[in-house]
Structures are given as structure tokens and as C-alpha cells.
Amino acid sequence: MSNSLVIARKEFKDILHSGIFLTVLLLLLALTATSVIVSSFVFKSQVDSYQSSLHILKELGKQPGGPQPELFPLNLLRGVIDYLEIVGAILGILLGSLTIAREKNTQTLKLILTRPVSRKDLLFGKMLGNAVFIGIVLVFVGSFALLSLVFVAGAALTLTEAAKLLLVLAISWIYIMAFFSLAAFLFLSMRSLSNALIVAFTIWMVFVLILPQIGDTMDPDNQVPGGFFNSIYFNKEQEKQVLAKFSSYETARNFIEELSVTKNYERTVFALLGIKPEFNGMQVPDILGQKLFDILVVMLFFAAGILADYSVLNKKDILVWD
Amino acid sequence: MKNSIIIARHEIQSMFRERTFILLLAVFVAMTLASAYIGWSSQHTINQVYTAAAEQLRQSGKVAPSSPFADYPHLALLKNMIIYVILIGGLLAISTGYAAGMRERKAGVLKLLFSRPISKEDFLLGKLLGISLVLAAVILLAAAISAISSAFLVSLNAQDVIHLFSFYGFSWVYLLGFAFLGFSFALVKDDEVVALLIPIIFWIMITFVLPELTSALYPTGSLNPTLPQTDILQNPALQTMHDTVYPFSISEHYKESAATILGMKATGTAAPVQSGILNAFKIFCWMLLGLAASFAAVYSFDKSRW
Numbered sequence: 158m159s160n161s162l163v164i165a166r167k168e169f170k171d172i173l174h175s176g177i178f179l180t181v182l183l184l185l186l187a188l189t190a191t192s193v194i195v196s197s198f199v200f201k202s203q204v205d206s207y208q209s210s211l212h213i214l215k216e217l218g219k220q221p222g223g224p225q226p227e228l229f230p231l232n233l234l235r236g237v238i239d240y241l242e243i244v245g246a247i248l249g250i251l252l253g254s255l256t257i258a259r260e261k262n263t264q265t266l267k268l269i270l271t272r273p274v275s276r277k278d279l280l281f282g283k284m285l286g287n288a289v290f291i292g293i294v295l296v297f298v299g300s301f302a303l304l305s306l307v308f309v310a311g312a313a314l315t316l317t318e319a320a321k322l323l324l325v326l327a328i329s330w331i332y333i334m335a336f337f338s339l340a341a342f343l344f345l346s347m348r349s350l351s352n353a354l355i356v357a358f359t360i361w362m363v364f365v366l367i368l369p370q371i372g373d374t375m376d377p378d379n380q381v382p383g384g385f386f387n388s389i390y391f392n393k394e395q396e397k398q399v400l401a402k403f404s405s406y407e408t409a410r411n412f413i414e415e416l417s418v419t420k421n422y423e424r425t426v427f428a429l430l431g432i433k434p435e436f437n438g439m440q441v442p443d444i445l446g447q448k449l450f451d452i453l454v455v456m457l458f459f460a461a462g463i464l465a466d467y468s469v470l471n472k473k474d475i476l477v478w479d
Numbered sequence: 480m481k482n483s484i485i486i487a488r489h490e491i492q493s494m495f496r497e498r499t500f501i502l503l504l505a506v507f508v509a510m511t512l513a514s515a516y517i518g519w520s521s522q523h524t525i526n527q528v529y530t531a532a533a534e535q536l537r538q539s540g541k542v543a544p545s546s547p548f549a550d551y552p553h554l555a556l557l558k559n560m561i562i563y564v565i566l567i568g569g570l571l572a573i574s575t576g577y578a579a580g581m582r583e584r585k586a587g588v589l590k591l592l593f594s595r596p597i598s599k600e601d602f603l604l605g606k607l608l609g610i611s612l613v614l615a616a617v618i619l620l621a622a623a624i625s626a627i628s629s630a631f632l633v634s635l636n637a638q639d640v641i642h643l644f645s646f647y648g649f650s651w652v653y654l655l656g657f658a659f660l661g662f663s664f665a666l667v668k669d670d671e672v673v674a675l676l677i678p679i680i681f682w683i684m685i686t687f688v689l690p691e692l693t694s695a696l697y698p699t700g701s702l703n704p705t706l707p708q709t710d711i712l713q714n715p716a717l718q719t720m721h722d723t724v725y726p727f728s729i730s731e732h733y734k735e736s737a738a739t740i741l742g743m744k745a746t747g748t749a750a751p752v753q754s755g756i757l758n759a760f761k762i763f764c765w766m767l768l769g770l771a772a773s774f775a776a777v778y779s780f781d782k783s784r785w
Binding site for chain 2: 176180184188191192195198199201202205235236239240242243244247251254255258350351352354355356358359362363366367369370371373374375377379380381385386388389390391395398399400402403406423
């Protein structure tokens with residue numbers, strides 16, 4: 158255990174000293190602020206639009222049809238989640254690649270293993286150091302999001318909302334660590350570092366961008382700017398009635414989306430943030446219960462990554478590196 | 480010139496031997512093959528969804544609005560390709576340029592290369608030519624696949640085929656910008672990972688961040704080929720942000736111009752959509768910017784260093 162801690166401390170220091178730390182942290186913070194600013198402008202625009210429609214209706218002597226847009230502060234973090242999906246996964250890949258590349262480049266693996274350090278200690282130490290670092294980055298992002306909500310959108314969080322935000326950060330941590338372990342596995346298994354990096358980015362592209370994109374573009378509602386059902390003045394109930402006739406198409410679309418761990422992550426955190434309106438008033442345990450499958454998939458992806466890292470690190474020929 | 484051609488030929492041969500390039504190319508080709516079917520299948524289903532919705536409206540005594548998909552052009556089934564060029568093509572281009580810039584450095588043969596009568600100009604020209612031809616081959620392959628797969632699903636006329644190849648030609652110019660950027664950073668950055676990371680950060684900014692600032696699109700919203708509804712920009716702050724950032728939003732210019740070339744209504748949004756020619760000109764400027772970065776990188780690098 159003490160060996161792992163020493164390795165973890167060394168790992169953490171190495172990350173802090175590399176330029177990657179500051180670059181990715183600043184990028185994520187800038188993206189967080191941008192997203193909250195744009196989302197709060199969009200919300201203000203919706204309120205203005207509602208007020209102006211209300212004014213016109215009153216002048217015509219009519220009653221307003223829909224409710225006034227209500228601010229749910231956590232909804233403003235949707236863009237932040239999108240960035241965590243994309244850039245967070247890149248951060249995981251970079252850290253996973255660097256942790257192995259460092260040993261390969263300096264040819265220190267043999268040296269470490271000549272000491273009384275087991276391969277389990279090595280893996281655990283490396284994971285711990287990076288996990289702490291990712292945790293700190295997420296705490297920064299969460300705090301910055303919180304500050305942006307207060308100062309830009311003028312929204313304060315309730316205790317339940319704060320708890321939901323914490324859970325979102327915890328799930329994001331698992332998600333990023335899953336990509337960390339995937340990249341570490343590729344860098345352990347492949348001889349060429351840049352090849353391993355490109356393979357990691359290709360897998361990232363398929364899981365994070367392509368599979369969700371296919372599911373998204375197959376959605377009938379996404380075919381017209383502003384939504385197809387909106388364009389023919391259908392409400393949610395009518396939309397459901399029509400789509401019920403195309404259940405096999407919707408099942409296929411859902412299946413494609415579920416092949417992507419990113420979509421499972423997104424569904425969980427979107428539910429917690431109340432981005433789908435039906436989850437807004439729901440209690441945390443109920444949300445977690447409904448999204449149990451998605452949470453399990455994200456955790457399974459992470460667990461599979463750790464197992465893969467461990468099994469490849471246990472191979473005898475791993476020392477051929479040097 | 481002769482040296483440049485030799486370097487370009489070597490570049491092309493090396494690229495098609497690289498496993499990572501082949502991997503990205505395989506993903507790109509697979510998605511090109513799939514895109515026509517995905518487009519056709521979703522368009523087919525969506526027409527049926529419209530018919531069912533219209534029937535429901537008629538039964539409740541209401542008049543059904545005309546189908547928003549009634550006058551969709553044949554090539555609209557390739558609309559997903561616009562996104563695949565931005566996503567997969569962008570990364571493929573960066574990795575092509577990066578590999579071209581990194582190859583001699585990693586093999587430690589730069590000193591050897593320049594001990595021969597080869598100038599920096601020969602080197603640069605050869606590399607740029609090699610990158611451009613590799614990407615041209617990729618694009619031609621994708622265009623051929625799209626033409627054949629589309630012809631199986633819809634009847635294409637000569638004009639459609641011209642539009643299809645124009646779309647891919649335009650995409651080639653867009654991708655060259657990223658390839659040249661990847662090449663530049665591979666030459667100037669000491670750290671291998673950072674050299675790849677910087678162009679990828681540029682790609683993220685261009686693909687996700689700028690569209691969020693100009694059209695209030697969520698980052699993953701940029702993955703939808705349907706152009707955004709931008710009524711929201713009536714808000715003064717968002718409008719100002721749009722006006723300031725929009726000229727630099729390369730991926731949006733590409734999306735709009737590509738949609739126009741494929742015959743889709745790029746002007747269906749309320750946003751101040753600029754003329755197609757101006758958008759296309761900006762894509763050329765983007766490519767020229769990448770070219771200028773490559774020139775600067777080659778002239779600034781110390782050939783005795785690696």
C-alpha cells in the first residue's frame with residue numbers, strides 16, 4: 158500500500174509539472190464559463206420572448222396559453238456536460254497515455270520492478286495519482302460552474318441541487334477514469350506511442366461522437382430546425398402517439414445510442430440536472446433508480462478498463478519494452 | 480522540384496503503410512458507406528412519421544401543414560457526410576499532417592536528409608504535395624462510395640453527380656486546413672503529445688466552441704446536420720456575440736456551404752446567413768492560413784536540431 162502511495166504521489170507531481178495540466182484545466186474552465194454565459198443568455202431570451210408574446214396577447218384581450226419559462230439553475234449546465242463528455246474523455250486519454258508513455262520513454266519500468274514493488278502496486282499507484290488529479294480538476298470545474306451560476310445567471314442552488322451537482326461530478330469522474338484506463342491499456346499493449354494515441358482517439362471518436370450522432374440524426378424531431386413536431390404544432394402527447402407507431406425504428410435508434418458509454422453517461426447526468434423536464438421535480442434516489450442501467454454501463458466500462466490494464470501489466474513480456 | 484516530387488511520393492507510400500492512418504481511413508470509409516443508408520432510412524421513416532401525423536391531424540378536423548420534407552433533394556440523404564467530414568475527416572486530416580511532420584523527426588533522419596542537396600523549400604513543397612494528394616485520394620474514394628451507394632437508393636442525374644463531387648472537392652479544401660495545421664505543430668513542438676494535442680484543441684474550438692458562441696448551439700448539437708434555428712439570436716447579447724464570432728466560425732461556414740452544394744436549404748434559418756460564395760471564400764482562406772502556418776513552421780525550424 159505504501160508503495161502505491163509513493164507511486165501515486167510521484168504520478169501526481171509529474172502531471173502538475175507537465176504543460177498538459179494547465180492547458181486542459183484552463184480549457185475546461187473557459188468552456189464551463191462560456192457554456193453558462195451562453196445558456197443564461199438563451200434563458201433570458203426565452204423570458205423576453207415570453208414577455209413580448211404575453212404583452213401582445215394582453216393587447217388582443219386574450220389569455221396566455223403556456224406557462225412562463227422557469228429557471229432551473231442546473232439546466233444551465235447542459236453545455237458543461239457536453240464539454241465533459243468530449244474534453245473530459247480527451248483528458249482521460251491524455252493522462253492514461255502519459256502515465257505509460259513516461260515509463261516507456263525513460264525506460265524505468267524494469268527498474269521499478271526490480272524493487273520490491275508488485276505490478277498491482279504499480280497499477281494502483283498510477284490509477285490513484287491520476288484519479289486524485291481528475292477529482293481535483295472536476296472540483297475546479299464544479300466550483301467554477303457554481304460561481305458562474307451565481308454571478309452570471311444570478312441563480313443560487315438549493316441543498317438538493319448541490320447534492321445533484323456533486324453526484325454529477327462523481328459520475329463524470331468515473332466516466333473520465335474509464336477513458337484513462339482504456340488509454341493506459343492501449344499504451345501498455347502497443348509498441349508505438351503515437352499509434353496508440355491515434356487508436357485511442359479513434360475509439361474516442363466512435364464512442365463519444367459517432368454513435369451518439371447516428372442516434373441523434375435518426376430522431377424524427379431533429380430533422381427540422383426547431384423540431385419537426387413543433388413545426389406541425391404537435392404537443393408531447395400527440396408526438397408520443399405518432400411515434401408509438403414506429404416503435405421498432407425507435408428501438409433500433411435507442412440501441413445504437415446505448416452502444417455508446419457517452420450516451421449512458423449523458424442520460425444519467427441529464428436526468429440529475431433535470432434537462433429532461435420530467436426529472437426536474439424528482440428526488441435523487443428515484444432518478445438514480447430510473448437511470449440504474451446507464452450508471453451500471455459507465456461503471457462496467459471503467460471496471461473492464463482496470464481489468465484489461467491489470468491483465469496486460471501482468472504479462473511477462475511487458476518487460477520487453479526496454 | 481524533382482526533390483519535392485520524390486519527397487511527395489515517399490510521403491504517399493509511407494502514409495498508406497501506416498496502420499493508424501489505415502484505421503482512421505477505415506472508419507471514414509465505413510461511415511461514408513453507412514451515411515447514405517442512414518440518410519435514406521431516416522428520411523424514409525420520417526416521411527412515414529409525417530404521413531401518420533398528418534392523418535392524426537385530419538382525423539381531429541385540422542388541416543395538416545405541408546410536409547417539410549416534400550422538396551428534399553436527392554443528395555439530402557448524404558447530409559450526415561457533412562458531419563462525418565467535420566468529425567472523422569478533421570481528425571484524419573490532423574493525423575495525416577501530424578504524421579508527415581513527425582516521420583523524419585522520429586526516425587532521426589532529418590539531419591541525414593538535409594545533408595543531401597535538398598532545400599527547405601523542396602522539403603516543404605514535397606510534404607505539402609504528399610499531404611494534399613493523400614487527402615485527395617481519400618476524398619475521391621469517399622466520393623466514389625457515396626455516388627455508388629446513393630445510386631442504389633435514389634436515381635441520381637448528371638447534375639446530382641456534379642454536385643456530389645463538388646461537395647467532396649469543397650470538403651478537401653476544408654480538410655487541408657487541418658492537415659497543414661497538424662503538419663505545422665509536428666514540426667515546431669518538441670513534445671510529441673503536445674504537438675498532436677494543440678491541433679486537436681483547435682479542432683475542438685472550431686467544431687464545438689465557436690458554433691456555441693455564434694448560434695447558442697450546445698456542443699453536441701453541432702453534430703446534427705440540420706442547421707440550427709436561430710430565432711434565439713434576437714437577444715442583443717447573443718446577437719452581438721454572433722456578429723463578433725461568426726466570421727471565424729469555419730465549421731459553420733463549411734456546413735452551410737456544403738448543405739447548399741448538396742441542394743439543401745441552407746438559408747432555412749433565421750440567422751443572417753451570408754452568401755455561399757463568401758462562405759466558400761472563407762474556407763479557402765482557412766486552407767491558406769494552414770498553408771501559411773506550414774511555411775512559417777518550416778522556415779523557423781532548425782534542421783540540425785533533430
